[in-house]
Amino acid sequence: MSRNGLIIHKDQLEGIEKALVRLLKTAEAKCALLVDKDGHLITRQGFTHSLDTTALAALLAGSFASTKEIARLVGEPEFSVLFHQGKKDHIHISLVGERSILVVIFDDRTTIGMVRLYAREIGEELANILSRAEDGERATEEEIGSEFTDSAENRLDDIFKD
Helix, strand or coil, X not given: CCCCCCCCCHHHHHHHHHHHHHXXXXXXXXXXXXXXXXXXXXXXXXXXXXXXXXXHHHHHXXXXXXXXXXXXXXXXXXXXEEEEECCCCEEEEEEECCCEEEEEEECCCCCHHHHHHHHHHHHHHHHHHHHHHHCCCCCCHHHHHHHHHHHHHHHHXXXXXX
C-alpha cells in the first residue's frame, strides 16, 4: 500500500457496511459498492455474487476519471454524480468525500429519485466515517502487528483447548 493508503479499522468498516445495507433497504436497490478513486473495492453489500466486483470497481473508477476530464473541458470542476440507464439494471455513481466512489445498482423496483436521495444521505455519512479514518484514526504498523499477534494467539488457544 502506498504512503497515502487509507487504513480503515474494523469498527469503521462495520459502520460503512451498515450504512450500505440501510441504503439498499431504503432505496430498494440491488447492491452497493464503495470504491476508492484508484479502482480498489473497499466493500460491497447486496446481491453481488454474479458480478465481477473487482473489475467493476476498476472500470467505474476509470469512468469517473474520464468524466472528470470531460467536466474540465466544459468548464466544470467535476461532475459528482453519474447515472447509467440499462434495459433492466441501472447504475448510480457518486463521489463520497475526496477519495471514494459510491456505486448503487438498481432495477425498476425503485426510481432514480429514490436512489439519488438516499445515496446523498448515506454518502454524507460515509464521508464522515472516511474522513475520520484519514484524520489520524490510523493504526501504526506496530499496532497492526500487535493486533495480529493477539488474534493469532487467541486462535491457537481455541484450537488447543479441550
